[in-house]
Amino acid sequence: MALPVTVREIDSGIDIVSEGQRVNQCCVLIDGFTYRYRHTLDGKRQIIAFHVSGDIPDLHSLHVNYMDHSFAATTPSRIGFVPHEAVWNLCVRRPNVAAALWRETLIDGAIFREWIVGLGRLSGLSRTAHLLCELAIRMRAVGLAPDRIYRLPLTQHELADALGLTVVTVNRVLRDLRLAGLVERDRSRMIIRDWAGLVRLGEFDPQYLHFRLPIAMDEERARVQA
Structure with missing residues (x-):
């Protein structure tokens, strides 16, 4: 402070x-x-x-x-x-503060590694699902995604540039996720309707985020049960 x-x-x-x-x-x-x-x-x-x-x-x-x-x-x-x-x-x-900051950079590196695997080995549909799961967990951890509803102020161009896809493909992928009943997007508001289904599709495992919070345990249980 x-x-x-x-x-x-x-x-x-x-x-x-x-x-x-x-x-x-x-x-x-x-x-x-x-x-x-x-x-x-x-x-x-x-x-x-x-x-x-x-x-x-x-x-x-x-x-x-x-x-x-x-x-x-x-x-x-x-x-x-x-x-x-x-x-x-x-x-x-x-x-102890120095150790916490060092841990922060290590987790940053873990997220990079997860993104690389997704870009290299997951389909466009799966990596989009993975990103939406990751952002839901990270934002929920800081109180910004109650009930897996969060603000996603990203254009389709920005999503395309993060996911290595074209804007046309991103548009189609978001439509497919909506038609499958997994998510719903209302402008910048993202609503995850089927968490277990989205986790399966994105092959999402939150362990790489290394949270020391009950939220991580909740999400892991959902993944295992799925």
């Missing part, structure tokens, strides 16, 4: 940090929804991570302060900027 935090409001579609930029502060997502991405040489975008309230998307910049990707808001977001020096001093004074 004593950390020096500068809070800024960021509009949707605006880069918070850009690839190639040198940074001397960490960002805490206080409210909103953000993503990390890279562009290929021909301008195609690949989204490599989504972040929800409470995440620290660029914690790795404490050790590698040259950004090899960009970080942007998908919806108007409130970001807290904390100087690296203050975070370093906190880690020195409070080893």
Whole structure:
């Protein structure tokens, strides 16, 4: 609570940090929804991570302060900027906090690995189901997805760039999920109608998220029972 935090409001579609930029502060997502991405040489975008309230998307910049990707808001977001020096001093004074931050980066890496497996081995339908399950769990953990209903402020273009699909395919996949009675989307509101069915389709196992919360046990039980 004593950390020096500068809070800024960021509009949707605006880069918070850009690839190639040198940074001397960490960002805490206080409210909103953000993503990390890279562009290929021909301008195609690949989204490599989504972040929800409470995440620290660029914690790795404490050790590698040259950004090899960009970080942007998908919806108007409130970001807290904390100087690296203050975070370093906190880690020195409070080893338990340093351990918690290190654990955060390890879980971030686990999510990357899960995404790579999905992009390489799952069908477009399955990887979409997997992403919707992951976001439901992560947002429920911070109180933003009661009854597996949550705000998903992503366009079909953004979903396509995260899932390695075309916009046409994303549109068809979302329709198929709806017709199968698994989900319902009302603009930016995502409603999961059949959690067990969505888990099966997405081959979703929440263990890679490494939650130390009862929610993880609840979701695991649902997966096993399915």
